[in-house]
Each structure stands twice: as C-alpha cells, then as structure tokens.
Amino acid sequence: MKTIARLNIRPLWRATLAVHGAAGGAVIAAPRAWPWALGVCVASHSAVIAAGLLPRCTWLGPNIRSLSPDAAQRGELALTFDDGPDPELTPRVLDLLDAAGAKGTFFVIGNRARAHSGLIREIAARGHAVENHSTTHPVSFYFRTPRALRQEIEPVQAMVRELCGRSPEYFRAPAGIRSPLLQRELERSGLQLVSWTRRGYDAVVHRADRVLSRLLPAVSPGAILVMHDGGFARHADAAVLQVLPVLLERMRVSSLRSVTLAEGRR
Numbered sequence: 001m002k003t004i005a006r007l008n009i010r011p012l013w014r015a016t017l018a019v020h021g022a023a024g025g026a027v028i029a030a031p032r033a034w035p036w037a038l039g040v041c042v043a044s045h046s047a048v049i050a051a052g053l054l055p056r057c058t059w060l061g062p063n064i065r066s067l068s069p070d071a072a073q074r075g076e077l078a079l080t081f082d083d084g085p086d087p088e089l090t091p092r093v094l095d096l097l098d099a100a101g102a103k104g105t106f107f108v109i110g111n112r113a114r115a116h117s118g119l120i121r122e123i124a125a126r127g128h129a130v131e132n133h134s135t136t137h138p139v140s141f142y143f144r145t146p147r148a149l150r151q152e153i154e155p156v157q158a159m160v161r162e163l164c165g166r167s168p169e170y171f172r173a174p175a176g177i178r179s180p181l182l183q184r185e186l187e188r189s190g191l192q193l194v195s196w197t198r199r200g201y202d203a204v205v206h207r208a209d210r211v212l213s214r215l216l217p218a219v220s221p222g223a224i225l226v227m228h229d230g231g232f233a234r235h236a237d238a239a240v241l242q243v244l245p246v247l248l249e250r251m252r253v254s255s256l257r258s259v260t261l262a263e264g265r266r
Helices: 002-006 011-029 031-053 069-073 089-100 110-115 117-125 146-164 182-188 208-218 239-253
Strands: 076-084 104-108 129-132 224-228
Touching: 076 089, 076 110, 076 239, 089 104, 089 117, 089 239, 104 110, 110 117, 110 146, 117 129, 117 146, 129 146, 146 182, 208 224, 208 239, 224 239
Parallel strands: 076 104, 076 224, 104 129
Antiparallel strands: none
C-alpha cells in the first residue's frame, strides 16, 4: 500500500487492483470460478473507462464542476471559452465581455496560442484568465501515456507563463475526456482539472437557439458555463457571438457577475 500511495493511485484504481487481486486469488483457490472472476475484472475495467469518458465524473480524481459556495453566495458564475485563440473570433468575444464588464476564462490550445501570442497577451491584459487546454487537442488524449500527457500539458504551462507572467492553474481535457493516467501529471504541473456545470455544444451545434436552450437554464450562482472561441466553432456567424449577448443580459437582470475561475474558487 505504501507503493500505491507513493504512485498517487486514485481510489478507483485501488479498487480495481483489489478486484484483480481478489479475482486472481479466487481462481487459484477454485479454478472453476474463472468465469465469475473474468466478469468481475471486465466490470472493473468498464468502470475505469466510463470514469474517463464522462467529463463530470470524479472517480479518477478531483474535478471542478462549479464555483465555490462563497462565490455562489456572492452571485458569481464563470463564463469559459475553449479551443482558441482565433484571430477573428476571440477579439469579438473579448469586446462583448468588456462591454458588459464581465470576466472570462479562456482554455487555450497551445499550438494556436503560440501562433497568436499577441492575442494571448491581450486576453490577460484585459483582465481575463488564460488556462490550459492541451498543446494539440488530440482526439487520442484518453489513450496517451504519461510522457505523452506531459508533452500536451507542460509546453502550455511554459508558454502562458512566458506570455502572461503566470502559469495556468486549471486544465480542461480535450472534449472533456479524461485519461485514466491524467491526475498525476496534472499534480506535477500544479494544475486542477475543470469540467463544467453546463456546456452548450456550440462547437458542433451552430444554431444559437439550441445552444441557448441548454445554457440559459444554467445561468445561476456558482455555475461554470462552456462555449467556444475557436476550433469547430470558427465561422463568421459563430453561435457564441449570438449566444453570449443573451447570456450577459440574463446575468445583468439576475444581478449575477461573471468572474475568472480563480476568483470564483475563493
């Protein structure tokens, strides 16, 4: 158990190891029990897979899904934006936020951020937060080895620190799909995993009314909402440009205030 603790294996992994140990012991003691033992092992692996594929799951480690109770009591929520920066879309999002006096949190993709470093500096200069959304946003993120995970995490940490004078505190996994090996690598880089209270799917659903039907009911104290200012959301009439003004107006009439994640976790 000391070795397990030193490796920082999460409770679900410990349970999986225990299940495999028990199943192996059962087969040694009673060889005819192998179908039962195999079924139990398959079920335990299925739980690990499900934990990684469910973005809001906490079985594989901490996962921030809302702001702190104090922030909720203050009437705060967080508007977060993934997959940028984009030289056409991100400045328009920033202008909408600034006009409303709202703060946003931008989970940036490292390769895009490096290509538009001036835009990263502008996000920070306007008082918004720049956080880590991986270097390349790989579709195979779930299957990456620890070394490959570090290659997705650490370059963004260094680049944002160079451009903004601070390292990201939060990480959002590509598409919210969490590698079972991710938690240890996050801790190595001083990061916390963030999912959301509600996402609008605006990267794949380009109709603003459908995105709003998902996000508007979640405009409430303590919520973390997800939209996109890059990636598949990039086009002239991106849904975020239609959705964001409506959300900001709902916040105004509800006396709610959008803050960065760091502010909302205090």
